[in-house]
Amino acid sequence: MFYKVKKNSIQEFLTNHLYDHLDSNTLTPSLNLKLIFLLMYRMLAPSLFTYYFYNNKYAMAEKILELTDASIFQRESLILNDVTLEVNEGEFVYLIGKTGSGKSSFMKTLYGDLPLKKGVGTIVGFDLKKLREKDIPYLRRKLGIIFQDFQLLPDRTIEKNLQFVLKATGWRDYDKMKTQINEVLEKVGMKTKGFKFPHELSGGEQQRIAIARALLNDPELILADEPTGNLDPQTSVEVMKVLQDINKSGRTILMATHDYALILKYPSKTLKCDGNKVFEVVQRAV
Numbered sequence: 612m613f614y615k616v617k618k619n620s621i622q623e624f625l626t627n628h629l630y631d632h633l634d635s636n637t638l639t640p641s642l643n644l645k646l647i648f649l650l651m652y653r654m655l656a657p658s659l660f661t662y663y664f665y666n667n668k669y670a671m672a673e674k675i676l677e678l679t680d681a682s683i684f685q686r687e688s689l690i691l692n693d694v695t696l697e698v699n700e701g702e703f704v705y706l707i708g709k710t711g712s713g714k715s716s717f718m719k720t721l722y723g724d725l726p727l728k729k730g731v732g733t734i735v736g737f738d739l740k741k742l743r744e745k746d747i748p749y750l751r752r753k754l755g756i757i758f759q760d761f762q763l764l765p766d767r768t769i770e771k772n773l774q775f776v777l778k779a780t781g782w783r784d785y786d787k788m789k790t791q792i793n794e795v796l797e798k799v800g801m802k803t804k805g806f807k808f809p810h811e812l813s814g815g816e817q818q819r820i821a822i823a824r825a826l827l828n829d830p831e832l833i834l835a836d837e838p839t840g841n842l843d844p845q846t847s848v849e850v851m852k853v854l855q856d857i858n859k860s861g862r863t864i865l866m867a868t869h870d871y872a873l874i875l876k877y878p879s880k881t882l883k884c885d886g887n888k889v890f891e892v893v894q895r896a897v
């Protein structure tokens with residue numbers, strides 16, 4: 612009964628006000644039309660609110676990497692035990708610890724160079740436990756990997772180095788390759804150096820090229836294993852600035868380092884490898 616009355620009154624309201632308004636053949640929204648929008652908004656607002664928060668990246672950041680009770684092995688020897696951590700989209704995370712503490716072994720497990728034998732791990736949508744040999748190239752396409760020793764091919768120019776990676780990862784169109792190469796070189800401030808050979812560049816410049824190479828396939832996560840390990844302090848800062856810019860543009864970075872000066876200069880979330888464990892350490896602001 613009540614429902615019927617209510618329904619009738621709404622119909623009446625609509626016929627009297629909304630349809631009247633449409634009949635009047637004017638495009639200026641009348642006060643009544645505004646009222647209807649207001650009513651509709653009030654009805655929809657709670658669900659819009661919920662939708663927004665469930666889809667908001669800041670409210671619910673996407674996990675790029677998640678490990679639960681994972682153990683890292685080098686053959687039979689246990690390097691890190693019970694590793695539980697997560698890295699969310701957009702974060703810049705340091706992995707610190709002295710030489711031999713397991714940083715590289717940790718990184719290798721993440722890019723499929725060492726198997727995850729124990730525990731649970733997912734990275735950029737791949738299950739590390741179920742990772743097969745044939746999945747590894749696809750995993751690495753979603754990762755940008757940067758090493759301490761640059762690892763550029765010495766027998767060809769920078770442009771050919773980058774083209775080599777694109778071809779190996781399925782690119783065919785030379786114009787598109789050229790555009791992509793220019794774009795990544797620009798991001799690391801090396802746009803004019805494409806014609807040079809690696810040995811014609813300084814260490815810092817070579818590392819920038821290695822960063823550009825890591826960006827070629829638009830990776831979801833960049834893994835950098837001591838990227839400044841072979842560089843002098845000032846060049847390290849320059850390379851670090853490039854990585855910071857890349858992170859500010861929204862990319863997630865996990866960087867192993869033992870360069871504490873850099874960490875103090877660019878503070879960020881820090882994980883430490885020590886005594887077969889990985890744990891988060893709180894940094895004091897400088």
Ligand SMILES: Nc1ncnc2c1ncn2[C@@H]1O[C@H](COP(=O)(O)OP(=O)(O)O)[C@@H](O)[C@H]1O
Nearest residue numbers: 685686690708709710711712713714715716717
């Ligand atoms: N290829 C390997 N085979 C066997 N043991 C290794 C290998 N590489 C590293 N290790 C051992 O794993 C431990 C951790 O090394 P690593 O992950 O390279 O540490 P970090 O990168 O922090 O210096 C060390 O004890 C090292 O001797």
Ligand SMILES: [Mg+2]
Nearest residue numbers: 714715716837
């Ligand atoms: Mg190492």
